Amino acid sequence: DAGVIQSPRHEVTEMGQEVTLRCKPISGHDYLFWYRQTMMRGLELLIYFNNNVPIDDSGMPEDRFSAKMPNASFSTLKIQPSEPRDSAVYFCASSWWSASSGNTIYFGEGSWLTVV
Amino acid sequence: GENVEQHPSTLSVQEGDSAVIKCTYSDSASNYFPWYKQELGKRPQLIIDIRSNVGEKKDQRIAVTLNKTAKHFSLHITETQPEDSAVYFCAASGGSQGNLIFGKGTKLSVKP
Numbered sequence: 001d002a003g004v005i006q007s008p009r010h011e012v013t014e015m016g017q018e019v020t021l022r023c024k025p026i027s028g029h030d031y032l033f034w035y036r037q038t039m040m041r042g043l044e045l046l047i048y049f050n051n052n053v054p055i056d057d058s059g060m061p062e063d064r065f066s067a068k069m070p071n072a073s074f075s076t077l078k079i080q081p082s083e084p085r086d087s088a089v090y091f092c093a094s095s096w097w098s099a100s101s102g103n104t105i106y107f108g109e110g111s112w113l114t115v116v
Numbered sequence: 117g118e119n120v121e122q123h124p125s126t127l128s129v130q131e132g133d134s135a136v137i138k139c140t141y142s143d144s145a146s147n148y149f150p151w152y153k154q155e156l157g158k159r160p161q162l163i164i165d166i167r168s169n170v171g172e173k174k175d176q177r178i179a180v181t182l183n184k185t186a187k188h189f190s191l192h193i194t195e196t197q198p199e200d201s202a203v204y205f206c207a208a209s210g211g212s213q214g215n216l217i218f219g220k221g222t223k224l225s226v227k228p
Contacts (some may be wrong), residue, residue: 006161031214037149039133042220043160043205056117096130098214105216107159 004108008080012114017059017093019079023092023112024073033105034067036079047076050098081116089113118143120208122219129196129228137222139206140188148209149182149189150216155202163204164191176199 005024013019033048034055042088047057052069060067064083069075077084097103119142129135142151150165166173166180166189173180177196182189193200203223207216 025224033215035218043218045215045217048215055214095214099148099216100146100213102165102209104150104162104165107161109159 002091003080004094004106005092006108006111008111009109010112011113012116014083015083015115017115018078018083019082019086019113019115021077021090021113022093023075023077023108025075025094026096026106027073029094029096029106030072031095031098031103032069032075033104034075034094035091035107037089037091037110048078079113082113084115087114096107118146118208118213118217120206120217120219122206122222125220126204126225128222128225128227130197131198133195133196135193135200135205135224135226137191137204137224138174138188139190139208139219140186141208142187142190143208144184144187146208148216150207151180151191152205152207153202153220154205154221160205184185196224198226198228200224201226 007022036044039094046059047067049069052082063100067077091109091110093105096103122139140175154160166182176189177194179192190205203221205221206219211222
C-alpha cells in the first residue's frame, strides 16, 4: 500500500486566502484523523472521522477551519480565510479500527503550510 | 477528555548510554499506549506500543513499561546510537474513543 497520501506537500499563501489540504487514507481504514503540529503546541488533534462521519471536531480551532470526508478514500481540511498563525505542519492519519482497540495510526508525510 | 504529559522535553545522552522518557495520562479508561519517533522533517512513525493488559514489552534496544495504577508509562532505549536522535512522542487512546492524544514530545540527542 502507498500509505496515507497528502497534498500539497508544501504551500505558501497570503493571509486571507483559502487553503485546501487533501488526504487519501490507506485503503480499508475506517478512521481518519487530522492533526496539526507546531513547536509551541506539539501534535494537536483537530478532528477525526469514522466511516466518513465526523466523530469529534472539538480540536478545530475556530470557524475558519472545516473538514469533510465525502467518501472513504478522500478528505479535505479547509482554512478560510487563512492567517499567519495557521502556519504549521498538518498531518492526516488513518487507522483500520479504533485506537481504543489497540489499532496503530499511520501518518501521511504532512502538508507544510506557511501563511505570509 | 484525555490529557497526556511527557517529560523531559529535551534529553541529551552520550552514545551507548540509556535514555528514559516518561509519560502520564489522565483517563483511566485509556488502554492503548503507542510511542512514535519523528525525525527532522519526517512523519511520526510507530516504534513500539503496549496495551493495558501488559506491563512491559521489549523490542531489541527499546522497551516500554506501563503502570496502570499510577497511570504512567515509559520508554527505555538502551545502548543509544546517533541515529536514535529524534523527537519521541508518547500517546494514549482517548478512553473509549477512536483517537490518540499525544504528549508534547521529547527531543533526544545522542552525542557520538
